[in-house]
Amino acid sequence: MCGIVGVVSNNPVNQLLYDALLLLQHRGQDAAGIATNHSSMFSMYKANGLVRDVFRTRNMRTLQGNTGIGHCRYPTAGSSSEEEAQPFYVNAPFGITLAHNGNLTNQAQLKEDLFKNDRRHINTDSDSEVLLNVLAHEIQEAADGYKLDTDAVFKAVAAVHRRVRGAYAVVAQIAGHGMLAFRDPFGIRPLCLGVNEGEHGTEYLVASESVALEGLGFRFVRDIAPGEAIFIGNDGTFHERQCAENPSLNPCAFEYVYLARPDSVIDGASVYATRLRMGEYLADKIRKEIPVEDIDVVMPIPDSSRPAAIQLALKLGVEYREGFIKNRYIGRTFIMPGQNMRKKSVRQKLNAIASEFKDKNVLLVDDSIVRGTTSREIVQMARDAGARKVFFASAAPPVLYPNVYGIDMPTRDELIAHGRTVEEVCKEITADRLVYQDVDALKRAISDVNPALKNFEASCFDGVYVTGDVTPEYLDRQESARHNGGSKGVEDAATNQLNLNRPVTAE
Numbered sequence: 001m002c003g004i005v006g007v008v009s010n011n012p013v014n015q016l017l018y019d020a021l022l023l024l025q026h027r028g029q030d031a032a033g034i035a036t037n038h039s040s041m042f043s044m045y046k047a048n049g050l051v052r053d054v055f056r057t058r059n060m061r062t063l064q065g066n067t068g069i070g071h072c073r074y075p076t077a078g079s080s081s082e083e084e085a086q087p088f089y090v091n092a093p094f095g096i097t098l099a100h101n102g103n104l105t106n107q108a109q110l111k112e113d114l115f116k117n118d119r120r121h122i123n124t125d126s127d128s129e130v131l132l133n134v135l136a137h138e139i140q141e142a143a144d145g146y147k148l149d150t151d152a153v154f155k156a157v158a159a160v161h162r163r164v165r166g167a168y169a170v171v172a173q174i175a176g177h178g179m180l181a182f183r184d185p186f187g188i189r190p191l192c193l194g195v196n197e198g199e200h201g202t203e204y205l206v207a208s209e210s211v212a213l214e215g216l217g218f219r220f221v222r223d224i225a226p227g228e229a230i231f232i233g234n235d236g237t238f239h240e241r242q243c244a245e246n247p248s249l250n251p252c253a254f255e256y257v258y259l260a261r262p263d264s265v266i267d268g269a270s271v272y273a274t275r276l277r278m279g280e281y282l283a284d285k286i287r288k289e290i291p292v293e294d295i296d297v298v299m300p301i302p303d304s305s306r307p308a309a310i311q312l313a314l315k316l317g318v319e320y321r322e323g324f325i326k327n328r329y330i331g332r333t334f335i336m337p338g339q340n341m342r343k344k345s346v347r348q349k350l351n352a353i354a355s356e357f358k359d360k361n362v363l364l365v366d367d368s369i370v371r372g373t374t375s376r377e378i379v380q381m382a383r384d385a386g387a388r389k390v391f392f393a394s395a396a397p398p399v400l401y402p403n404v405y406g407i408d409m410p411t412r413d414e415l416i417a418h419g420r421t422v423e424e425v426c427k428e429i430t431a432d433r434l435v436y437q438d439v440d441a442l443k444r445a446i447s448d449v450n451p452a453l454k455n456f457e458a459s460c461f462d463g464v465y466v467t468g469d470v471t472p473e474y475l476d477r478q479e480s481a482r483h484n485g486g487s488k489g490v491e492d493a494a495t496n497q498l499n500l501n502r503p504v505t506a507e
Helices: 014-023 057-062 107-116 127-142 150-163 210-214 253-259 271-289 306-316 339-349 373-384 422-428 439-449 472-482
Strands: 003-008 031-038 041-048 067-073 088-090 096-104 166-174 178-183 192-198 201-207 219-223 228-233 238-242 297-300 324-326 350-352 361-366 389-394 433-436
Touching: 003 014, 003 096, 003 166, 003 178, 014 031, 014 057, 014 067, 014 201, 014 210, 031 096, 041 057, 067 096, 067 166, 067 178, 088 127, 096 127, 107 127, 127 150, 127 166, 150 178, 150 228, 150 238, 178 201, 192 210, 201 210, 210 219, 253 271, 253 439, 271 306, 271 361, 271 389, 271 433, 271 439, 297 306, 306 361, 339 350, 339 373, 350 373, 361 373, 373 389, 422 433
Parallel strands: 297 361, 361 389, 389 433
Antiparallel strands: 003 067, 003 201, 031 041, 031 067, 088 096, 096 166, 166 178, 178 228, 192 201, 192 219, 228 238, 324 350
């Protein structure tokens, strides 16, 4: 879940890229980078840290040019080393920089093919560098010697789609030619286009979320379609083409649950509106499982769950209150490396208002429960603040399976709901009652906002991996790598029942 942005303008773009990355900071707090293009030469600076900490005036001055791309990283594959910060650069052919959001599921095979067949060497463990080299090779194959036209660029993207599996939204620059952006054929990770038609001509901006466009004064045009590529020449000419054979739209459901900002619109669905609908459906289920008269107050776990909690309280007719205050200078605990770091940061991140809890039966609403670390700590904080009973509700279904498309939940033993009943999870987080959203209700909440959305990438909830190439053996290898070469052993019955190989096709 990284943030990517690309800009083509008639003016210097360094400040514009910096501001866009600030608006996408929630998508990755591990590292940031910018690469600009000026007179067929690239300037690039990247480092570990928040956007505001990575770039100084002296760095910004070196980032000259009227086109550029930027990236803020949240690591899912590879390591957190500074060498794996993006964008990545390769000098042949033409010179290409690339930034990528997502995760490649056939990275190992691609890396082997690049070395044996394409004669390209990969310097890091990042799948984004693999993707860059696949693109570079296909551009070299499609180009007519030293000449590169738009047909060749789109032909190269089509070849990338045939070779690469997984989730990828990409922005890239080709030195002396222009900016390229494309999205995987399943449309898993988001990517949208905006324009700014000013007195100095038309500027184009491509970003992970619409909030980056609107916050910079760009007019939202549309989402990039699954499998589609756009190419904007250095002269401002705009080209678009569908480059995949059988594209289908399957946006990541977790974007709407947690990852995206509520003021973004992804694939035609307002994130805020979908979260309101999640609250309504969750209220219907709570009414069936917990006597409403037993609930004194509804409280959100800030911030992602607030829209769902507000709507839930309204539909139940129960008082809504803010019981936790968030320290906004602590990072998102879900994406912090290491269990000890996550556990330590919860109480630094949230503080309870004791008067709101004292002698009350409290219904806490969170966007999701992944590892359970945060939930357990929050329930205890509510009890310490004087709550008589603590009910817990999740606006998302149980997270049962690994996500392999760019979200850091790669192993089953880290997921508190995997292999446990709802009652057992409730006991683990020490709540009095626990209610989860149903998978179908989550999907309906998004479809209600945009009825054109029929299919979703919801593998962490339902075990269906839309790319069709994720097998139990693949998940075992992922877990083995996570545990430094250790083996998880034989797959359990729940995993064997997954519909792992069913590809999703267009409607």
